[in-house]
Amino acid sequence: MSDDILFEIKDLEVSYGSIAAIKGISLQVRKGEIVTILGANGAGKTTTMRTISRLLKAKSGSIRFKGHELTSLPAHKIVKLGISHSPEGRRVFGILTVEENLLLGAFTRSKVDRNTLDWVYELFPRLKERKKQLAGTLSGGEQQMLAIGRALMCNPEMLLLDEPSLGIAPILVKAIFQQIKEISRKGVTVLLVEQNAKAALKLADRGYVLDVGKIALAGTSEELLASPKVQEAYLGKKH
Amino acid sequence: MDIFLQQLANGLTIGSMFALVALGYTMVYGVMRLINFAHGDMVAASAFVGLTIYTQVMGQATSLPAVIAIFLLSAVCMACIGIILERVAYRPLREAPRLSAVVSALGASLVIQNGIMLIWGPRMRIFPELVPQVYWDFGGVVISLIQVIILVLSLVLMVALYLFVEKTRIGAAIRASSIDQDAARLMGINVNRIIALIFIIGSSLGAVGGLFIGLYYRGITFNMGWQYGLYAFVAAIIGGIGNIPGAMLGGMLLGLFNAFIAGYVSSTWADAFTFILLIVILIVRPTGILGERVAEKV
Ligand SMILES: Nc1ncnc2c1ncn2[C@@H]1O[C@H](COP(=O)(O)OP(=O)(O)O)[C@@H](O)[C@H]1O
């Protein structure tokens, strides 16, 4: 069981100054899984993702990926190990073109892999249509596609997605989630942070519910969907 | 008409020096949101370093290979000092409040200025005549070989820098780092390396600018970095600080403006008019001529 664990967080604590944001969480992701982290605004989801990518420093605990301890590495090395992060709010380079954004995603590669670029364009044909356009002129949904596509350009083993549905028209959310499934089918392990619990649990194999810096619940997507707590807090159903 | 053409030639010459120095301010600001006040003093230091390389290393040779060597060695020296400056004065303060970095920059400026004074003395030194005094007279408009060299070499360096930043992967990484450092890190870009590279490029271009100042004005003083640095800084702001073509444009415009004021009004008024120009541009376009990003960032 434990030998196919690709990624593991153990007793992680993160604080902003003296304020604790993550208060000792542990979770695992197996190779090929889609795992989701759910939680209300301010639960600590983004903090967790940023700590994995080493944009933030962990206060204590460990984050391991394929036998490497990530907490002591600089951010750029983590990308090289095979973890790519599509951040909250998309963070595309607005004054660069769509294609320049994608090519920057392949910065760690000695050269850009044409096949990967073709694959990204196949996943999100809109990006191909708009490849010469400045990223800042894209709609929110298109920027999200770009952020995900850009994160795929380094051929990651694990993809971190922080709220890909945030501020995006429902129809595009559906399209994007379908493509996340497709990305997963191609063998990329996915760690997906969402507030949109319904969409995320439909997609994911398993999930964790984060509540003010602690894991409140964990289980398979079916278990979480059936849990009264999740239904009440995140799916808007009353019991 | 003669005055016009003469001042055009002079303006392009000093404008290209301003532009070379302005690039150092603008590139550092672009990535770090920091005004490197020590940059002007680095430019001044370069003229003295060039002087010493000429007398001590090159044995006062003025052959073409010797002159090229003086330029290259000075640029390498200043690039190394630039890296040290970033490590010592700025890197420890990356996460600190902005004011700390500003104070550190002012401190670094004083340290370098006093360093020059300690090593080379407080009196004006004469920069060597590395380029023969050749002049061409086009019916009253006099252009010197030095002016031609300054203009051509500056343009070559600026075009090279532009192509590097726009067309290469490292250039794209520089642009990405100046737009969003965290997003750049997520691309696997080592932002510390990019910042070091920015200091290398800025300091080397500044070094060339410093040698040009020596060649053109001949007299060099330990505190001249303040004056030239201020002009170049104004040029960077006029063009839109953080914007690389903006610094080139701003430098050229400021040089021309200065030369025309000197030619048509009086050279004693050039400084005052320069700051009036700066104020007018900042009122009309607060982000400078080509700068749009600044407002959205801060
Ligand atoms: N840069 C910051 N400085 C201080 N506190 C922060 C910062 N970013 C987030 N926080 C706090 O950390 C907690 C977790 O935030 P975050 O990880 O963004 O939550 P989520 O992504 O689940 O909405 C919140 O209480 C938030 O206010």
Ligand SMILES: [Mg+2]
């Ligand atoms: Mg968040």
